[in-house]
Amino acid sequence: MNLFAQAVQWILDPLNYVGVNAIPLRVFEHLAFTLVTLVIASAIAIPIGFFIGHTGRGRGLAVSVAGAFRAIPTLGLLTLVALWIGIGLGAPFVALTILAIPPILAGAYTGFEAIDRRTVDAARAVGMSEGQIVRGVEVPLGLPLLIGGIRSAALQVVATATLAAYIADIGLGRYLFTGLKTRDHAEMLGGSILVILLALALEGIFATIQRFVVPRGVISSRSKVVRVRSSRARPMVNSAVEKGTQ
Amino acid sequence: MFTANRGRLALFGAVAVGAVVALAGCATGDPLATGSGDSASETLIVGSQDYYSNEIIAEIYSQALEDGGYTVDRQFRIGQREVYLPDIEAGGIDVFPEYTGSLLQALEPDAAAGTADDVYTALESALPDGLSLLDRADASDQNSWTVSKAFAEQYGLTDIASLANVTEPITVGGNSELEERPYNPEALTAKYGIEFAGFTPIEDGGGPLTVKALLDGDIQITNIYTASPAFADGSIVALDDPDNLFLPDNVVPVVSDKVDDGAADILNAVSAALTEDVLVTLNARSSNDQESADKIATDWLAEANL
Amino acid sequence: MTWIWSNGDLIWDRTLDHLVLSVPPILLSFLLALPLGALANRYRASRGVILGSVGLLYAIPSLPLFIVLPVIVGTSARSPLNLIIALTLYGVALMVRVVADGLASVDRDVRQSAAGVGFSSWSEFWQVELPLAGPVLLAGLRVVAVSTVSLATVGAVIGVQSLGSLFTDGFQRGIQAEIIAGIVATVVLALVLDGVLVLLGRLLMPWTRKSSSRVLLPVVTPAAVTR
Missing domain, CATH: 3.40.190.10 (Periplasmic binding protein-like II)
Incomplete structure (x- = not known):
């Protein structure tokens, strides 16, 4: 408990609010790094996920590749890429983007798949084109699960982005490594607490977004579907699994 | 209809517990x-x-x-x-x-x-x-302040104090504890008046990535152990330390x-x-x-x- | 690549170390998550508290946890136990939510019929709810297994030998083949454990054999169902 008190003291110490190591600066860097990684990973994963979700093609491949991606140790990938392209932000971006892709990809295609096929068939029957079906039906209905995938990716990236400080002068990981190497446990724990707070803030933001993006008509009907025909309650099953990896 | 499965689940439970105990035993056998x-x-x-x-x-x-x-x-x-x-x-x-x-x-x-x-x-x-x-x-x-040969020749660097001749920004790279050691950049500023532009952590203990960063010009000065084979080809040089900043x-x-x-x-x-x-x-x-x-x-x- | 051929023994030893570090957390997190998840599912109040607090565990960065844990638990700094405890925490963080959601997905009608034919609440849980939630639990456990194996590599940074040791050593010596070997071995080990879990699932839940692909990997298009 004493250690926690020291860590809190470290966080509150005015000395840690000036200079290049100022806490607000490191928090900002950490957040910016996390968001840019999420944007890159989303730009790669969402189109692929939508394609799989809409056509059902390449699903088996995507599941295996995403599974293998999950198993790739971030530390190993980081060191390997660093040896290729040198120090700086490049290697951490590559390693963390790969970390973020599987949950976003899964969120994108399970979002489409969770939609009752009759809804899509109905859209097709009233003469909507495939493009209109994707934009007008599948994307809005699949959005909550997609946001869920991004949310779970965000949580992993924000916690793992500390490893970026292994080879770059960025983020809250700087406190962790300096604390580790100089046996300053208060600094290390203080840095960790900041990471956790940041993760919690992101969680809150994403939970709010998730709430707002559920289309109005879906809210009531979904809970009914879960009740009455729980064997088809796929959205819930998947979101549970998607909470997935660290 | 589920009673038949109860045995299986119990069996699974027993196997799982057994395996945990056995494996935890191995792992904790310090x-x-x-x-x-x-x-x-x-x-x-x-x-x-x-x-x-x-x-x-x-x-x-x-x-x-x-x-x-x-x-x-x-x-x-x-x-x-x-x-x-x-x-x-x-x-x-x-x-x-x-x-x-x-x-x-x-x-x-x-x-x-x-x-x-x-x-x-x-x-x-x-x-x-x-x-x-x-x-x-x-x-x-031992520890050393090391620069690339090209950098040393450009500014005629021989010992640590001569870093004061450098006119471009100097970025320091190395393990993060380097910032806290008695021979850290702050100490060089206090002792020799050398100004530094910043610090980049590279947590490989002066390994190949640090050397690469030095040769690429991403950092200008770093700490490399003097017995490192990286010194063998002469592309990097350890600066002399006449004031014994570094302990043998x-x-x-x-x-x-x-x-x-x-x-x-x-x-x-x-x-x-x-x-x-x-x-x-x-x-x-x-x-x-x-x-x-x-x-x-x-x-x-x-x-x-x- | 010659490094790999001449160091097969080393890779094998580290793989075994890695197995000893990662299998106990996978099993332990399953065993610990069962009661917690069941509790979370049973009462509305406990659900929020339990799921909220285990979700928090998830946000803790692994490296400092590995180091601070011995200070809190009182184990030796380089005991593999630290790593096992930390990995178990992450596994539980993930698994509790899966257990709660899996149990919640069991049809209320089925549970009421079970009660109707005379199951006690205890035996209804073991004989009706749990088997029906089985496929979901298995899916969650598979994710736990893969992420645990991947995460165990970070222990190398604090001196607990694992496949991650091949990264730190390869990094220091500049041997890319060694790092690649470490990554590949980690992925292979994760996929092997995943396969073992799938087989175990088929063995324990034979009734899901035909439909398991549908439950685990929900597919809707006819082409994918017949795959």
Whole structure:
């Protein structure tokens, strides 16, 4: 408990609010790094996920590749890429983007798949084109699960982005490594607490977004579907699994 | 309809619990606990840092002791000093290759600089009870401020103080603890008036990535251990340190009371043969030729007639 | 690549170390998550508290947890136990939510019929709810297994030997083949454990054999169902 008190003291110490190591600066860097990684990973994963979700093609491949991606140790990938392209932000971006892709990809295609096929068939029957079906039906209905995938990716990236400080002068990981190497446990724990707070803030933001993006008509009907025909309650099953990896 | 499955689930539960107990048993069978017990008094536990060069030296110690009839329990690559130091202090390890200056600073952060012998003497008295030093080797793997050859030639750099001649921004790179050490960039600013543009962490202990960053110009100055094979091709140079900012870091075996005179003689003979050139060669065989510590140690012991 | 051929023994030893570090957390997190998840599912109040607090565990960065844990638990700094406890915490963080959601997905009608034919609440849980939630639990456990194996590599940074040791060593010595070998071995080990879990699932839940692909990997298009 004493250690926690020291860590809190470290966080509150005015000395840690000036200079290049100022806490607000490191928090900002950490957040910016996390968001840019999420944007890159989303730009790669969402189109692929939508394609799989809409056509059902390449699903088996995507599941295996995403599974293998999950198993790739971030530390190993980081060191390997660093040896290729040198120090700086490049290697951490590559390693963390790969970390973020599987949950976003899964969120994108399970979002489409969770939609009752009759809804899509109905859209097709009233003469909507495939493009209109994707934009007008599948994307809005699949959005909550997609946001869920991004949310779970965000949580992993924000916690793992500390490893970026292994080879770059960025983020809250700087406190962790300096604390580790100089046996300053208060600094290390203080840095960790900041990471956790940041993760919690992101969680809150994403939970709010998730709430707002559920289309109005879906809210009531979904809970009914879960009740009455729980064997088809796929959205819930998947979101549970998607909470997935660290 | 589900009762038939109950047996299966119970079986699964039993298997899972059994496996957990068995595996947890393996995993928690801390080798230290058995090693420090009385029953294994003839077995010497040799440890090493999580650093390839240190592992080679530990392997040399181990093989030399085995040749002398001792039984050795190798506990290599057990982390950096902050992780294993408590174990050594508690007497859990009998032989550990250490570096005089760095260990002294870890035990006494304010230790004054001096010659190799001064540091050795200071370390002897700083060690906790139950631990002692054997003879130190000539080989020293010490910290240095290092720049690329091109950078040194551009500004005519010879010693650390001459960094004041540099007119472009100087970015420092290296392990993050470098910022906190007595010879840190702040100390250079205070002592020589050198201004720095920033610090970039590269947590590989002055390894290939650090050297690459130096040669690419991503950083201008870093800390590389002087026995690193990276110095071999002359593309980087360690700046002279006339004011002894860096403590000498001679290789020395730190030993427990379990190391008897016979074992001490064996280790002292190894230290006597371990010169700076030898250490650099051994490191190069590991880094450049990718040979295992085991093979490098065997070859060298044969070569040195030990 | 010659490094890999001449160091097969080392890779095998590290793989075994890695197995010993990662299998106990996978099993332990399953065993610990069962009661917690069941509790979370049973009462509305406990659900929020339990799921909220285990979700928090998830956000803790692994490296400092590995180091601070011995200070809190009182184990030796380089004991593999630290790693096992930390990995178990992450596994539980993930698994509790899966258990709660899996149990919640069991049809209320089925549970009421079970009660109707005389199951006690205890035996209804073991004989009706748990088997029906089985496929979901298995899916969650598979994710736990893969992420645990991947995460165990970070222990190398604090001196606990694992496949991650091949990264730190390869990084210091500049041997890319060694790092690649470490990554590949980690992925292979994760996929092997995943396969073992799938087989175990088929063995224990034979009734899902035909439909398991549908439950685990929900597919809707006819082409994918017949795959």
